[in-house]
Amino acid sequence: MTDTNEPIAGPGKAGMPRYVRNVKAKSANQAALLDAIEHDNVVLALGPAGTGKTYLAIAKAVEALESGKVERIVLTRPAVEAGETLGFLPGDLQAKLAPYLRPFYDALGERLGNKRVKQMIADGVIEIAPVAYMRGRTINNSFIVIDEAQNCTFGQIKMLLTRLGWQSTMVVAGDPDQTDLLPGLSGLSEVAGRLDAVGRISVIRLTDSDIVRHPLVASMLAVL
Numbered sequence: 001m002t003d004t005n006e007p008i009a010g011p012g013k014a015g016m017p018r019y020v021r022n023v024k025a026k027s028a029n030q031a032a033l034l035d036a037i038e039h040d041n042v043v044l045a046l047g048p049a050g051t052g053k054t055y056l057a058i059a060k061a062v063e064a065l066e067s068g069k070v071e072r073i074v075l076t077r078p079a080v081e082a083g084e085t086l087g088f089l090p091g092d093l094q095a096k097l098a099p100y101l102r103p104f105y106d107a108l109g110e111r112l113g114n115k116r117v118k119q120m121i122a123d124g125v126i127e128i129a130p131v132a133y134m135r136g137r138t139i140n141n142s143f144i145v146i147d148e149a150q151n152c153t154f155g156q157i158k159m160l161l162t163r164l165g166w167q168s169t170m171v172v173a174g175d176p177d178q179t180d181l182l183p184g185l186s187g188l189s190e191v192a193g194r195l196d197a198v199g200r201i202s203v204i205r206l207t208d209s210d211i212v213r214h215p216l217v218a219s220m221l222a223v224l
Helices: 028-039 053-066 093-112 114-122 154-161 188-195 215-223
Strands: 002-011 017-024 042-046 072-077 126-130 142-146 169-174 201-205
Touching (some): 028 053, 042 188, 169 188
Parallel strands (some): 142 169
16 A cells, blocks of 8 residues: 545645545555445455555545545444453553554554544544444444454444444455454354445455565465
């Protein structure tokens, strides 16, 4: 993935134009993912670690927000990983959530700068929360990113998909081969299979050839 700085509509401070780093694909599958996000309301991005699933989704979310296509960004992921649950971790709720939501903060900080991200969260323009907080909501005029979806059950993913409201885009990202749930509990593969033929929904499958981290990542994944 590469970035280009391009002006977008709308004034920044002191009437100066705002700038956003537009992300560019480094593989055919990444290009397909970016195109799907641009044209479809719901996109499922499946693939191994390092293929840019979440980063590309967040980059497009920032572009949509900065260009006025949406009013806010909603980022969510399950708070159960590596056999741990929030109830067994020390500290208050914010402290418990921080390790699970850190990848979102890192990606947003790279796109917008940490200071601006902090202010946008305080203003409610960016919302970051675990999956459990999404129940019962309808999310309109937003760009929604669901990360680590392989750690969601079929019922949880169905619940999340039905949060989609008017003028919203949703990207569901995950690696079906890397779930922390017990065998048979992850619903990501089944959901992707069922939605494959549904109109205005894209299922993009990335592979080891799309990995953009250190070259050793692909080599290790091939044998682990």
